Amino acid sequence: MHIDVLEKRWIQISIALMAAFAVLIGVAAFAWGVQVPTLERRVDPARLKDDPIWSNPGVREVVPGKHYEVYMIAKVWQFEPREIQVPVGARVTFYVTSADVQHAFKIVGTSVSMQVLPGYVGKVSYTFQEPGEYSFICTEYCGIGHAAMYGVIKVTESK
Amino acid sequence: MAETFRLPPSEKKLIVWHLVIGVVAISIGGSLGLFQILNHGGIDWYGWLSKIGIKNYYQGLTLHGVLNAIVWTTYFIMAFLTFNVVYGLKQPLKSAKVNWLGFWVMTLGVVLAAIPIWLNQATVLYTFYPPMLAPWFFYLGLALLVVGSWIEGWGLAWTYFAWRKANPGQRSPFIAFASVLTFLLWQLATIGVAAEVLILLLPWSLGLTPGLDVELARTLFWWFGHPLVYFWLLPAYISWYGYLPRQAGGKLFSDTLARLAFWLFLLLSVPVGFHHQYLDPGVPPTWRYIHALLTLSVVVPSMMTLFTVVASLEYAGRKRGGKGLLGWIRALPWGDPSVAAQLLAGLIFVFGGIGGVINASYNVNMILHNTTWVSGHFHLTVGTAVTLTFIGIFYWWAPYLTGKPLPVKLARVQVWLYAIGMAIFSQAMHALGLLGAPRRTPLGNAPYIPPEWQGLLLRELIGGILLVTGGTLFIVIAAYFAFAKPKERVTVEPPVAEALQDPQLTPAWLDTWRPWVVGAVFLVLLAYTPVLLDLVQNMVLVTAPRIPLW
Numbered sequence: 001m002h003i004d005v006l007e008k009r010w011i012q013i014s015i016a017l018m019a020a021f022a023v024l025i026g027v028a029a030f031a032w033g034v035q036v037p038t039l040e041r042r043v044d045p046a047r048l049k050d051d052p053i054w055s056n057p058g059v060r061e062v063v064p065g066k067h068y069e070v071y072m073i074a075k076v077w078q079f080e081p082r083e084i085q086v087p088v089g090a091r092v093t094f095y096v097t098s099a100d101v102q103h104a105f106k107i108v109g110t111s112v113s114m115q116v117l118p119g120y121v122g123k124v125s126y127t128f129q130e131p132g133e134y135s136f137i138c139t140e141y142c143g144i145g146h147a148a149m150y151g152v153i154k155v156t157e158s159k
Numbered sequence: 160m161a162e163t164f165r166l167p168p169s170e171k172k173l174i175v176w177h178l179v180i181g182v183v184a185i186s187i188g189g190s191l192g193l194f195q196i197l198n199h200g201g202i203d204w205y206g207w208l209s210k211i212g213i214k215n216y217y218q219g220l221t222l223h224g225v226l227n228a229i230v231w232t233t234y235f236i237m238a239f240l241t242f243n244v245v246y247g248l249k250q251p252l253k254s255a256k257v258n259w260l261g262f263w264v265m266t267l268g269v270v271l272a273a274i275p276i277w278l279n280q281a282t283v284l285y286t287f288y289p290p291m292l293a294p295w296f297f298y299l300g301l302a303l304l305v306v307g308s309w310i311e312g313w314g315l316a317w318t319y320f321a322w323r324k325a326n327p328g329q330r331s332p333f334i335a336f337a338s339v340l341t342f343l344l345w346q347l348a349t350i351g352v353a354a355e356v357l358i359l360l361l362p363w364s365l366g367l368t369p370g371l372d373v374e375l376a377r378t379l380f381w382w383f384g385h386p387l388v389y390f391w392l393l394p395a396y397i398s399w400y401g402y403l404p405r406q407a408g409g410k411l412f413s414d415t416l417a418r419l420a421f422w423l424f425l426l427l428s429v430p431v432g433f434h435h436q437y438l439d440p441g442v443p444p445t446w447r448y449i450h451a452l453l454t455l456s457v458v459v460p461s462m463m464t465l466f467t468v469v470a471s472l473e474y475a476g477r478k479r480g481g482k483g484l485l486g487w488i489r490a491l492p493w494g495d496p497s498v499a500a501q502l503l504a505g506l507i508f509v510f511g512g513i514g515g516v517i518n519a520s521y522n523v524n525m526i527l528h529n530t531t532w533v534s535g536h537f538h539l540t541v542g543t544a545v546t547l548t549f550i551g552i553f554y555w556w557a558p559y560l561t562g563k564p565l566p567v568k569l570a571r572v573q574v575w576l577y578a579i580g581m582a583i584f585s586q587a588m589h590a591l592g593l594l595g596a597p598r599r600t601p602l603g604n605a606p607y608i609p610p611e612w613q614g615l616l617l618r619e620l621i622g623g624i625l626l627v628t629g630g631t632l633f634i635v636i637a638a639y640f641a642f643a644k645p646k647e648r649v650t651v652e653p654p655v656a657e658a659l660q661d662p663q664l665t666p667a668w669l670d671t672w673r674p675w676v677v678g679a680v681f682l683v684l685l686a687y688t689p690v691l692l693d694l695v696q697n698m699v700l701v702t703a704p705r706i707p708l709w
Contacts, residue, residue: 119699122440143708
């Protein structure tokens with residue numbers, strides 16, 4: 001089989017480059033923890049109100065100033081809760097699920113982003129390094145009110 | 160090259176009707192894009208648009224996606240594949256009736272799906288994610304569209320394999336080979352969406368099943384959704400490998416590597432769907448990473464394509480007297496709108512490809528997922544690399560089919576306006592996405608838009624207006640071919656490129672089907688079976704909301 005020598009080099013460089021990308025991405029994800037959202041568990045979206053956790057979504061303090069959990073329900077066309085407050089520098093773990101159709105949860109200006117599916121609780125963690133107001137928005141089409149579906153995270157100075 | 164092969168009348172008519180429907184689809188679908196960019200720019204014309212049935216942004220966006228990305232592409236592609244098989248083999252279809260049947264089934268499907276969209280009953284966007292519920296005949300229409308395309312493809316494969324049987328030991332002509340391969344890729348890809356529609360959505364919309372699992376539905380959709388983009392791209396590649404070198408005045412640099420690249424696309428472009436689901440909780444992260452690896456490996460045949468196409472063009476440019484490191488680029492026949500369209504499409508596709516590698520990069524994807532970056536990305540790929548190439552093909556094909564001369568000056572302006580408009584528009588979309596602007600959203604009505612996005616939204620509008628103007632000129636040119644009666648007649652020979660090296664020297668294993676097809680099926684099963692089993696065993700049945708959502 002005839003392959004031009006320059007083309008052979010080009011293919012070799014392409015393979016090496018992609019292999020390098022694959023390794024870098026893998027190391028960042030599995031060794032350094034720059035990881036995609038994961039599955040917490042499955043739930044019946046019709047019975048969220050019967051569930052002790054989901055009947056009262058919001059912020060839970062796990063270790064004061066250090067670790068917080070946020071339980072968030074997405075539904076047409078609002079997030080519940082719409083406003084939360086966490087201290088700067090604390091590890092915040094978001095658990096998000098949907099009560100009806102598909103939504104998505106993205107905190108603008110951060111790497112936090114996930115698909116929010118009815119039946120599934122997604123989990124993702126983040127540490128806010130700067131105080132201020134961050135908006136979180138729905139980034140999956142969910143009906144006529146989709147563009148108005150957002151909320152605010154107030155990240156406060158730690159004492 | 161004295162042999163002339165005349166396209167049989169039935170095949171010619173079949174091709175022309177595909178093009179008519181495809182062009183009508185993109186004319187409507189493309190025009191709706193104008194209202195989207197106007198909304199982003201702060202000007203809302205949906206009140207006016209509702210007088211002709213488009214009641215809101217999302218209904219228009221559903222049509223924009225379905226008509227441009229599904230109807231325009233599929234009809235143009237089926238026409239082009241049909242032409243490549245018939246003209247490449249210099250043989251009529253085994254049965255034009257079978258292909259006509261496929262055409263009518265497809266078209267019935269389009270009509271069935273279009274009616275509820277037009278009535279604002281299926282405003283579910285072109286991904287139709289459950290548990291949003293559209294009327295059952297919307298899903299039936301989608302199923303018929305897919306099945307119709309299968310029937311047409313089987314007709315092509317029948318013709319091609321009969322030719323191979325009659326010509327043992329002969330390398331099949333590249334354009335026919337690559338076209339049948341493109342159809343096989345489509346066949347393998349559409350199994351996923353066919354399963355989603357026939358097993359999950361259609362029975363559910365008829366009330367026969369209590370509910371469905373949305374992650375399972377998404378997984379079957381993206382089994383289809385990513386190879387769909389290769390179904391769009393490969394016909395453009397067929398033109399870049401199989402026609403453009405001749406149009407530029409040269410030859411295909413390597414028939415061998417062209418075929419190898421196509422086989423690698425068949426192998427690798429289906430088992431990669433999880434890269435659209437990097438942020439889906441229901442797919443295990445390890446499997447998402449495995450699909451990331453497979454996606455990165457698709458870069459290799461893409462880079463081979465880049466090399467071979469550029470090498471073929473350089474050969475042509477130097478033959479035309481181009482000198483120096485880059486002088487051959489200037490020497491290419493830029494004045495020919497068909498060539499200019501494809502060169503610009505290829506150039507813009509470089510940025511689409513780089514963006515694609517970024518999107519594929521697993522955790523990096525978190526930054527841009529569901530943002531306008533992604534919309535910007537696929538306007539560079541399917542919107543430009545594919546569509547502008549198809550427009551370029553149209554510029555030699557329509558004169559060939561109708562005998563009417565191309566309005567060259569108008570076509571030149573069309574091509575450049577489209578490319579420049581798209582470049583500005585897409586750049587703005589990419590930049591907005593990095594700031595966090597969500598895709599598929601009427602940003603003009605969103606309450607959370609910070610002031611620093613406004614400049615980019617305006618840039619998106621300016622680029623979009625140039626793009627829509629370029630698109631409109633294409634509609635004008637297409638209408639000229641349909642209705643004008645110019646006195647001057649032209650005879651066009653389809654510019655099928657020869658390879659530098661006799662294709663008979665291409666190794667036989669690159670012209671053998673079974674091992675590659677078996678390998679592709681095997682890889683798909685390997686990449687999907689464990690996750691599908693897990694999803695099926697742990698289904699959470701979800702019902703459709705009772706309130707109207709749009």
